[in-house]
Every structure is written in C-alpha cells, then in structure tokens.
Amino acid sequence: MFCSNCGSNSIQEKKPDGDTHFRKVCSACDNIIYENPKVVVGSVCTYENKFLMCKRAIDPQKGLWTLPAGYLENNESVEEGAIREAYEEAYAKIKINSLLAIYSLKHVEQVQILFHSKLVDLNIKPGIESLEVGLFEWNEIHWDSIAFPSVVWALNNFKERQNLDTFKVYKNPI
C-alpha cells in the first residue's frame, strides 16, 4: 500500500496522538489513512403484492437474486441513492415510502440503509448490472437463489411490519 498524499510505501500501523484507534500512518509525511465502513442504500420495492428482484450480472454472487441496492455516492442523499440504484439495476422508477432497516455488516464493513419503495409503473428491464429483473409474488421469489443474507432479512422485515400497528425500523437479526 502506498500513501495517497506523498506516494511513499512506508505505511505503518500506529495510534496517532489523541486517537483511540490504530490507523495506517505514512512514516514519510504523517498522513493518516482513515478506513471506515461504506454505506449501501436500496429498497424492498413493491408493486401491489409483488416484489422487484434483480438477478446479478456481476460478482460477487453473479446469477443470484437481490434487491436493487448499491454503494451511496458523494453528492446524493440516502433516498436519492436508493432511487438511483433501482433505475440503474432495473430501469425502475420508484417512490420512497419509508425507512425499513439499518443493518451493520461488520464483516464486509458496510452499513446498509434499506427503504420500502413503491414501483411507479411496470416499465422495468435489466440494467447493466442485472441479467434479469422481475416482479414476484412472495411465494414466487427465488428463495433458494438469494445473493445475500440481508436480502432475506429485508424481505422478512417488510413482511413482518405489514402486520404491525406501528412504524418500526429494523436492525440485524441477532
């Protein structure tokens, strides 16, 4: 690894003054390289009693089914990011309904912020990151070919919340 500030390769793990964590610090220029979790935004997108699912065209988990979701970019809100991802992956125009869940996925250094959204019209088709996209009733979802555990969590959380009298935002299952 090289320092992005000076190009030196003399990077060492140490605890900077006043810091509580070990960081990657450049011994040549003292630049501190902070590494933090990234934000993934997406949605459980429904149309009547159907769910929008996307079959991944890229690794990881190519060929398996997921929700429209991806990394939040600079210069967009979390809601705008979820809307963009639905369009990029399925050309889906969606309206954000409400926040559904925040999952902290420590092992992959991600925070996933997932909404419930509604599909505006039926004009969907695969984007460049999808092999196939479709609307599925609950029992038609390809449960045996889901890309990531958090996809199952989000779908189940949505289903559970439909039966509650109150609003709720979910976190990782224990």
Place this chain on the structure above:
Amino acid sequence: MFCSNCGSNSIQEKKPDGDTHFRKVCSACDNIIYENPKVVVGSVCTYENKFLMCKRAIDPQKGLWTLPAGYLENNESVEEGAIREAYEEAYAKIKINSLLAIYSLKHVEQVQILFHSKLVDLNIKPGIESLEVGLFEWNEIHWDSIAFPSVVWALNNFKERQNLDTFKVYKNPI
C-alpha cells in the same frame, strides 16, 4: 494525489467500463479509487429532562457545543459506534433507546445516523475531544453556541417526537 495501489501520481478522472460515475483511475495500474460518504453516528442523550452536551476541544468548531457523535469505525455496528462516541467524548455510559434520524449531509459527504439514548448514571467528565461536558435542561442549552446545524435538527426532532403518538425517524429539514 498518488495511487494507493502502485504509488504512481498519474491519476485521471474517467468513467470505468460499466460504471455510471466518473472516478479517479490510476493510468499506471488501472486501480479505481472510490470515494464515498462516511457515516457519523451519535445520539441525543437524555437523563430525566436533561440533555448531554459536549464543548468541542478540537476543530472544526472548537469551543462550540455538540452531541456525542463521530465517525463510525470498521468492526462496530452503528449502535456500538454511538455508545463508543458517548464514552470517548464524555465518559458517558449510555443505552440506545431508538433511532431518531438519518441526515444526508451532501456538502460534507456524510450520512449522520442519530439515536435517542439514555444516560445510565451521572458519572460524566470531558474526554480528550471535549473541553467541557454537561447536562442541560432544554432552556439551558447553549443555543447560541452550537457547533453544527444537525445538532439543532436532532434536538428539535427529539422534542417534536416526544409529542407524537407514533414512532418516527427524521431526515434533513427541507
């Protein structure tokens, strides 16, 4: 800026194949440098009818008052991060009560995830990043010396939610 993968300084803005965004790409080794928003976690921390506030010992906004909050680290959940920040900034032991708000601060490339927490006991004192910490009734808060707009948003959102019959999670004011 230098490439963290090869140390070259030939980094150019271009749109990688299959990407929808311009990125910093190393012309020497094709490494793509992704830049994404960071997550700030923290809480409106209450003890009876009082609010925990911290006077900043560091820039930006040194000498002004804020909530216990800071950057989420790898290997912690958003809740764990909010608990850690309260301890680092005020030696405060807190219990997370509920999610309060998600603010997308595009201009500083942050997503702030703020909870309501409860202070467990009155043993608080300034951490290394605080000049002073204290518990303030609503009208005692140093409203004229607040460090960041989102501190005011979060306090107001908390106050507003106290008068609601339902759970609600806030976003940026319009």
